[in-house]
Amino acid sequence: MAAENKKQDKREAILNAAESLFAKHGYDGVTLRAIAKEAGVDVALANYHFGPKRDLFDAVLLRRAQILNSWRLEALEATVQNAAPNPPQVKDIIRAYFEPLLKRSQVQEPGWKSYYALIAYVNSSPEWGGTLMTQFFDPMIHRFLAVLKTALPGVPDKSMYWGYHCLSGALTLAFAQTGRIDHLSDDLCKSDDLPDACDYIVDFVAAGFSDMIAASQKETATL
Amino acid sequence: MAAENKKQDKREAILNAAESLFAKHGYDGVTLRAIAKEAGVDVALANYHFGPKRDLFDAVLLRRAQILNSWRLEALEATVQNAAPNPPQVKDIIRAYFEPLLKRSQVQEPGWKSYYALIAYVNSSPEWGGTLMTQFFDPMIHRFLAVLKTALPGVPDKSMYWGYHCLSGALTLAFAQTGRIDHLSDDLCKSDDLPDACDYIVDFVAAGFSDMIAASQKETATL
DNA sequence: CTAGAATTTCAACAATTGTTGAAGACGTAA
DNA sequence: TTACGTCTTCAACAATTGTTGAAATTCTAG
Numbered sequence: 001m002a003a004e005n006k007k008q009d010k011r012e013a014i015l016n017a018a019e020s021l022f023a024k025h026g027y028d029g030v031t032l033r034a035i036a037k038e039a040g041v042d043v044a045l046a047n048y049h050f051g052p053k054r055d056l057f058d059a060v061l062l063r064r065a066q067i068l069n070s071w072r073l074e075a076l077e078a079t080v081q082n083a084a085p086n087p088p089q090v091k092d093i094i095r096a097y098f099e100p101l102l103k104r105s106q107v108q109e110p111g112w113k114s115y116y117a118l119i120a121y122v123n124s125s126p127e128w129g130g131t132l133m134t135q136f137f138d139p140m141i142h143r144f145l146a147v148l149k150t151a152l153p154g155v156p157d158k159s160m161y162w163g164y165h166c167l168s169g170a171l172t173l174a175f176a177q178t179g180r181i182d183h184l185s186d187d188l189c190k191s192d193d194l195p196d197a198c199d200y201i202v203d204f205v206a207a208g209f210s211d212m213i214a215a216s217q218k219e220t221a222t223l
Numbered sequence: 224m225a226a227e228n229k230k231q232d233k234r235e236a237i238l239n240a241a242e243s244l245f246a247k248h249g250y251d252g253v254t255l256r257a258i259a260k261e262a263g264v265d266v267a268l269a270n271y272h273f274g275p276k277r278d279l280f281d282a283v284l285l286r287r288a289q290i291l292n293s294w295r296l297e298a299l300e301a302t303v304q305n306a307a308p309n310p311p312q313v314k315d316i317i318r319a320y321f322e323p324l325l326k327r328s329q330v331q332e333p334g335w336k337s338y339y340a341l342i343a344y345v346n347s348s349p350e351w352g353g354t355l356m357t358q359f360f361d362p363m364i365h366r367f368l369a370v371l372k373t374a375l376p377g378v379p380d381k382s383m384y385w386g387y388h389c390l391s392g393a394l395t396l397a398f399a400q401t402g403r404i405d406h407l408s409d410d411l412c413k414s415d416d417l418p419d420a421c422d423y424i425v426d427f428v429a430a431g432f433s434d435m436i437a438a439s440q441k442e443t444a445t446l
Numbered sequence: 447c448t449a450g451a452a453t454t455t456c457a458a459c460a461a462t463t464g465t466t467g468a469a470g471a472c473g474t475a476a
Numbered sequence: 477t478t479a480c481g482t483c484t485t486c487a488a489c490a491a492t493t494g495t496t497g498a499a500a501t502t503c504t505a506g
Contacts, residue, residue: 010484024349028251032464042485047465049483120347126247126340129401130414138407161408162423166393168403173392178352180391184361185384191353200385207434208427215426233454255494265455270495272453 011049013039016111018046019060023117027057027128058132061122064115065136071100072140080147087150091206094167097144098198101175113177113194120176123168148209155212163212167205174201234272236262239334241269242283246340250280250351281355284345287338288359294323295363303370310373314429317390320367321421324398336400343399346391371432378435386435390428397424 017038021030032053036043050056075096079088101116122128145160152160174181177191190196240261244253255276259266273279298319302311324339345351368383375383397404400414413419 026249026251026348026350028249029350031462033462043464044466044486045484053464117349123403124343124347124396124399124401125249126399126401127249127252129399129403130406131402133401133403134406141407157408158411159423161404161412162397162420163427164407165397165404165412165420166389166424166427169392169394169396170389171392173347173395174385174388176347176349176352178347178349178356179354180346180352180356181384181388183353183357184364184387185380188381189384189388197385197388200382201389203434203438204386204389204431208431211426211430211434254492256492266494267456267496268454276494 010039010041010045014041014046014049014056015060015063018056019111019118020114022057022060023114023121026121026125032056060115061118061132061136064112068100069137069140071103072097073143075100076144076147088147090148090151090210091202093144093148093151094202094206094209097167098171098202102195102198116172116175117177120172123172152209152213154216156216159212159216163205163209166208170201170205174198233262233264233268237264237269237272237279238283238286241279242334242341243337245280245283246337246344249344249348255279283338283341284355284359287335291323292360292363294326295320296366298323299367299370311370313371313374313433314425316367316371316374317425317429317432320390321394321425325418325421339395339398340400343395346395375432375436377439379439382435382439386428386432389431393424393428397421 014035017035018030021035021038024030032046033043035056036046046053046056050059076093079092079096082088083092101112119133122132141164145164149155149160174191174197175194177194179191181189182191237258240258241253244258244261247253255269256266258279259269269276269279273282299316302315302319305311306315324335342356345355364387368387372378372383397414397420398417400417402414404412405414
């Protein structure tokens with residue numbers, strides 16, 4: 001059981017350690033020495049593989065962003081195909097955005113859990129949120145919004161964008177698993193029960209989007 | 224115009240500088256020297272007034288939390304009185320939660336803007352979110368949820384808590400003003416137009432809560 | 447003005463930071 | 477074996493970190 005280190009999985013051990021620690025304490029709250037210790041390697045090795053600290057941070061983010069994007073686009077296209085030639089239901093589109101986070105036993109994988117918390121950190125940070133999230137996720141999101149618009153004809157773009165912002169805030173906060181809702185609800189709701197959280201959030205968000213149709217119709221009616 | 228320092232507003236200058244910098248870069252991303260420089264005082268003064276760094280962070284959070292809580296409770300009770308003896312409308316309750324953030328020309332005050340971004344950072348951080356937010360805001364939130372339940376009879380508590388979690392995520396992300404939605408919407412939506420943001424988020428969140436009634440009725444009907 | 451308390455600055459501390467260059471260990475192909 | 481390129485460690489660097497004790501300044505009573 002000793003000497004299980006294959007060839008150079010130390011590189012990935014560094015990524016995993018960095019992912020976990022950045023998720024917990026943020027970029028500046030983590031030292032390269034802490035990462036190296038968690039990964040069981042020397043401090044200098046992180047710099048050898050990834051360059052400066054900031055580049056390691058980007059590498060951690062990028063690794064799973066690509067996978068997640070492809071999973072979400074897959075689920076979205078399947079939803080579109082499923083409903084064709086009609087536009088899909090709003091709730092099914094929202095589900096296509098949420099369910100890739102849960103499938104393939106991701107919930108059990110601690111790496112993905114850390115990654116979700118990390119995304120929450122990046123998303124709500126004035127330092128990273130504006131640029132990094134855009135860079136990694138916007139093309140996928142635009143495709144998602146385009147499909148959502150077919151299900152919500154006549155809804156102004158501004159409502160759609162703010163609606164997505166609400167979705168994004170609710171989703172990232174829930175997946176950050178801060179333990180907040182556990183305290184607030186006296187353990188009626190559990191931060192780490194992501195499938196359960198998804199059920200509720202999907203309903204909430206779908207209702208928020210669906211209501212835009214009624215609102216936009218009421219608006220045009222008064223003209 | 225020189226020598227405008229009154230008595231000991233240096234203490235507040237430190238709080239303001241810390242607030243602004245913590246909001247931008249998080250707890251670990253800010254040094255006491257950066258705070259002191261921004262405040263125009265010596266490094267040691269922060270420690271003299273507030274003790275260790277962590278206590279300064281708490282002091283920054285606490286200063287406006289108390290004010291915000293009282294404003295929100297005021298607005299909530301006014302809403303209740305206004306609708307009595309009937310329960311208020313869902314949207315009016317949500318508005319009572321949002322509008323204190325905008326009133327009294329807070330939008331212009333950079334201090335409050337920084338504070339909102341700081342709350343977003345704390346809220347989504349696994350390190351602070353579970354404990355600090357609970358400590359500062361939970362009593363006010365419980366009163367808010369109690370009133371909301373009168374407007375949404377029969378809705379299960381679990382739905383209510385997850386609904387609040389969605390509200391909280393959407394609100395804090397928007398008020399973090401990361402510039403994210405500006406990029407995503409090609410400047411159709413502006414991060415720093417908080418009143419505009421509130422209009423859209425209030426509608427979205429109110430719809431999410433209101434839909435819970437229909438859902439819970441449909442559920443009991445199938446039994 | 448004077449004494450004493452509160453505030454502010456100065457200078458320095460031990461510890462930690464990201465990064466680097468040289469040396470060592472490993473794997474592979476001749 | 478030898479040689480060579482990749483991976484890993486070691487040791488150390490200059491800079492920065494939070495914190496502190498003593499000195500200097502300012503404020504407030506008497």
